[in-house]
Amino acid sequence: MKLRRPDRGFATPDHYVLTNSRLIKDIPDPDHRRLVEQIRENAAETGVTLFDLGDERQGIVHVVGPEQGVTQPGLTLVCGDSHTSTHGALGALAFGIGSSEVTHVMATQCLWQRKPKAMRVSVEGTLAPGISAKDVILAIIAKIGAAGAVGHVIEYSGSAIRSLSIEGRLTVCNMSIEAGGRAGMVAPDDKTIAYLEGRPFAPKKAEWDKAVAFWRGVPSDEGATFDRDVSLQASEIVPMLTWGTSPEDALPITGRVPSPAAADAAKRDGIKRALDYMDLVPGTPLDQVAVDRVFIGSCTNSRIEDLRQAAEVAKGRKTVIPAWVVAGSGLVKKQAEAEGLDRIFREAGFDWREPGCSMCVGMNGDTGLPGQRIASTSNRNFIGRQGRGVRTHLLSPAMAAAAAVTGRFTDVRRLLA
Amino acid sequence: MEPFIHLTAIAIPIDQANIDTDQIIPARFLGKPRPQQAAGFFHDTRLDPSGRPREGVTLNNPAYAGAKIIVAGDNFACGSSRENAVTVMVDHGFRAFIAPSFGDIFFGNCFQNGVLPIRLPADRVARIRAILHELPGAEISIDLAAQSVLGPDGLSDRFEIDPFRKDCLLRGVDEINLTLGYEKDIAAFEARQRRELSWL
Numbered sequence: 323m324k325l326r327r328p329d330r331g332f333a334t335p336d337h338y339v340l341t342n343s344r345l346i347k348d349i350p351d352p353d354h355r356r357l358v359e360q361i362r363e364n365a366a367e368t369g370v371t372l373f374d375l376g377d378e379r380q381g382i383v384h385v386v387g388p389e390q391g392v393t394q395p396g397l398t399l400v401c402g403d404s405h406t407s408t409h410g411a412l413g414a415l416a417f418g419i420g421s422s423e424v425t426h427v428m429a430t431q432c433l434w435q436r437k438p439k440a441m442r443v444s445v446e447g448t449l450a451p452g453i454s455a456k457d458v459i460l461a462i463i464a465k466i467g468a469a470g471a472v473g474h475v476i477e478y479s480g481s482a483i484r485s486l487s488i489e490g491r492l493t494v495c496n497m498s499i500e501a502g503g504r505a506g507m508v509a510p511d512d513k514t515i516a517y518l519e520g521r522p523f524a525p526k527k528a529e530w531d532k533a534v535a536f537w538r539g540v541p542s543d544e545g546a547t548f549d550r551d552v553s554l555q556a557s558e559i560v561p562m563l564t565w566g567t568s569p570e571d572a573l574p575i576t577g578r579v580p581s582p583a584a585a586d587a588a589k590r591d592g593i594k595r596a597l598d599y600m601d602l603v604p605g606t607p608l609d610q611v612a613v614d615r616v617f618i619g620s621c622t623n624s625r626i627e628d629l630r631q632a633a634e635v636a637k638g639r640k641t642v643i644p645a646w647v648v649a650g651s652g653l654v655k656k657q658a659e660a661e662g663l664d665r666i667f668r669e670a671g672f673d674w675r676e677p678g679c680s681m682c683v684g685m686n687g688d689t690g691l692p693g694q695r696i697a698s699t700s701n702r703n704f705i706g707r708q709g710r711g712v713r714t715h716l717l718s719p720a721m722a723a724a725a726a727v728t729g730r731f732t733d734v735r736r737l738l739a
Numbered sequence: 740m741e742p743f744i745h746l747t748a749i750a751i752p753i754d755q756a757n758i759d760t761d762q763i764i765p766a767r768f769l770g771k772p773r774p775q776q777a778a779g780f781f782h783d784t785r786l787d788p789s790g791r792p793r794e795g796v797t798l799n800n801p802a803y804a805g806a807k808i809i810v811a812g813d814n815f816a817c818g819s820s821r822e823n824a825v826t827v828m829v830d831h832g833f834r835a836f837i838a839p840s841f842g843d844i845f846f847g848n849c850f851q852n853g854v855l856p857i858r859l860p861a862d863r864v865a866r867i868r869a870i871l872h873e874l875p876g877a878e879i880s881i882d883l884a885a886q887s888v889l890g891p892d893g894l895s896d897r898f899e900i901d902p903f904r905k906d907c908l909l910r911g912v913d914e915i916n917l918t919l920g921y922e923k924d925i926a927a928f929e930a931r932q933r934r935e936l937s938w939l
């Protein structure tokens with residue numbers, strides 16, 4: 323197939339790559355090896371830009387796009403992956419599509435769409451120390467539910483969102499899909515523009531000025547109205563984690579495992595089923611639940627700031643359970659190594675691995691064992707997501723590091739104090 | 740693509756809300772060729788770790804054999820964009836899904852494969868599921884042109900559908916060819932984009 327605009331296409335292998343080798347020949351499953359070879363062949367044939375295995379720019383597509391300056395305000399950006407919502411953090415309209423629609427876009431540079439509904443989620447105030455973007459988005463999903471934003475694009479606004487770094491905004495927008503929203507976005511501002519300046523695929527010189535002028539016009543108008551408005555107070559957000567099998571099953575670390583008996587009838591069965599799968603007893607304080615394994619990575623939380631936050635907790639401590647750190651891209655890994663974060667992690671007993679999706683979805687073979695309880699910085703705690711029978715709890719990088727050094731869920735604020 | 744006009748078929752109920760596409764086809768089946776993906780269909784829901792069918796799972800009940808319609812809970816097929824979630828169900832014979840709401844990406848992917856996702860009010864969907872549990876093997880009739888669903892209780896409901904999507908399904912059109920018919924408009928848009936957003 324001939325692509326209409328190959329220069330607007332970008333590719334990187336992420337789901338099927340190994341995290342202990344950079345060599346295609348080491349991929350044990352022949353079907354998976356073939357897929358990683360195919361992306362190389364297809365990119366050469368079609369002319370799309372490839373950040374290939376072995377290139378330091380390779381990584382999880384949603385880490386690579388913003389990092390390379392491919393993601394820009396005002397763009398419509400699509401990818402055959404639901405977490406394309408991540409890119410909205412830079413003010414792009416970015417959403418995941420299926421493979422047929424990807425083909426359609428490649429052939430025509432178009433997509434048939436109806437205007438979605440608009441939802442505004444405002445978070446006002448100041449986040450307390452130890453509270454990260456991950457806690458913010460988990461609190462939002464807990465509030466509106468996993469289907470809360472179906473049919474909507476979410477705009478995140480308010481002083482707490484504006485005060486987040488671009489990396490934090492990427493984390494928030496990433497999980498829009500877990501709230502049912504197909505896209506999430508944050509209005510571009512000075513931080514967005516500063517973030518993009520000098521990135522390889524960002525416009526240069528006179529084009530840069532022209533682009534910035536356009537980007538300044540992208541934010542919603544003052545007084546814009548939304549189909550739905552939701553607001554949260556930043557000061558009320560504490561470290562969060564999920565207890566169940568839907569991302570909406572999120573609670574503060576200070577909470578207890580919920581009881582089906584206390585829930586309304588419509589929810590009772592679902593809670594019971596989730597607790598059975600998760601092997602949790604109602605009423606147990608969440609910070610007394612023991613963890614078997616820790617995964618720090620994924621397109622939600624594998625950027626340099628995430629690694630810094632985890633390293634701050636890991637520093638000078640020792641892991642008591644197996645714990646992995648998987649940087650989101652080769653460049654994030656390199657940056658972390660330049661800052662000495664890899665040494666902190668290694669000395670604390672963490673496994674420091676090569677970039678890719680890894681245990682977020684386990685398609686490359688990085689899975690847990692049946693029955694294992696994993697503290698994970700990824701975005702989905704679905705049944706079997708990290709391997710058959712694996713129990714996934716979602717939390718922030720700092721909270722994941724805290725679990726790694728204590729062997730149970732721990733309020734990271736206690737370790738930071 | 741095969742047009743979708745009428746469908747009268749056995750319907751199978753799936754009660755839980757937020758059934759994600761990882762349940763419909765676990766990730767470990769995705770890298771395989773399509774014929775081998777068929778085994779992934781609700782694999783971990785249907786089978787226990789030793790590969791034996793689990794008892795009490797509706798999907799294993801032979802009374803629903805040959806079902807072409809799934810009647811599901813809220814937010815059906817949320818999560819991952821994997822189009823395999825649609826194709827694996829198509830390969831198991833399903834042509835229509837009825838739920839109070841769907842994962843947005845799955846909803847779009849259905850139309851790419853000539854299958855019809857139908858939204859009906861939650862209480863009506865719950866009622867239909869209850870009847871299907873009571874009368875396994877009962878049929879539902881869908882008439883796309885009339886936008887109506889005739890339930891197993893003989894009651895009919897009208898559903899809403901985007902007119903563009905409806906037309907594409909009824910005619911079984913290939914979307915790429917359809918879009919390429921708008922070449923002049925696309926070229927004009929691109930020319931303007933080159934002027935106004937010249938860095939792209």
Ligand code: SF4
Nearest residue numbers: 405620621679682683
């Ligand atoms: S890190 Fe996980 S959620 Fe993100 S793209 Fe990879 S598999 Fe998908």
